[in-house]
Amino acid sequence: MILDELEEFFDMAPTKRGKRGVSDADDEDDEYRRKRDRNNEAVKKSRFKSKQRTQETFTRVNKLKAENQMLEEKVKTLTKELQFLKELFLAHASNTPNAKFDGIDLDKLLEDIPDDKK
Amino acid sequence: MILDELEEFFDMAPTKRGKRGVSDADDEDDEYRRKRDRNNEAVKKSRFKSKQRTQETFTRVNKLKAENQMLEEKVKTLTKELQFLKELFLAHASNTPNAKFDGIDLDKLLEDIPDDKK
């Protein structure tokens, strides 16, 4: 612990601990510095990317939420439209018995359509 | 810069710089330490929460994606069903002219339903 602080104070490379004095082998100190600097850059870069991804994920959520609402609305509309048609259909069938509809259980027919087309 | 390192080495509180020597006033050093420890805990806590939120956001995206697919499927099904009904309707109307349908533009009627119900 204290050694670490001393290393920092004297700008020594921790990996070279004990191999040399303070005044010589500055190449290795320099190399250590270069290494640290490169890593610091890499860290910044990595964290930036990470933040970007997080931000994109938030954006994604909002897009999906909007899309979802649109779809819900569409389903609602289609369902109403379908309901209206069914009622119109049944009303007509009951008022004007017709060969085309005789013997057809409209309710069942209409219910079955979606399953048939799945 | 160098002062900071010395402070670290001697475990001095930066805010108390110059107010005292190294050997006395350990209360303040202790206070500094306690402060740092509390902050370190707060940092851990905060980062944990941050990770939690990120994770939840990812989960949210997946849920929404699934929900979206379900809704798309439903829309597709309803649309097909509706299309089928319209065709059946039109076929019947053309085959058996009826007072109930006379003068009604079925295509227009069917198209207009959704707008009416919006």
Add this chain to the structure above:
DNA sequence: GAGGATTGCGCAATTT
């Protein structure tokens, strides 16, 4: 203004 919460930054270990 004290104290927790966030955030940027650097170090070092680990991963790729």
Add this chain to the structure above:
DNA sequence: AAAATTGCGCAATCCT
């Protein structure tokens, strides 16, 4: 060997 990722601590700053 080098870059990317990750945990961690410090300090500045934000927020309450």
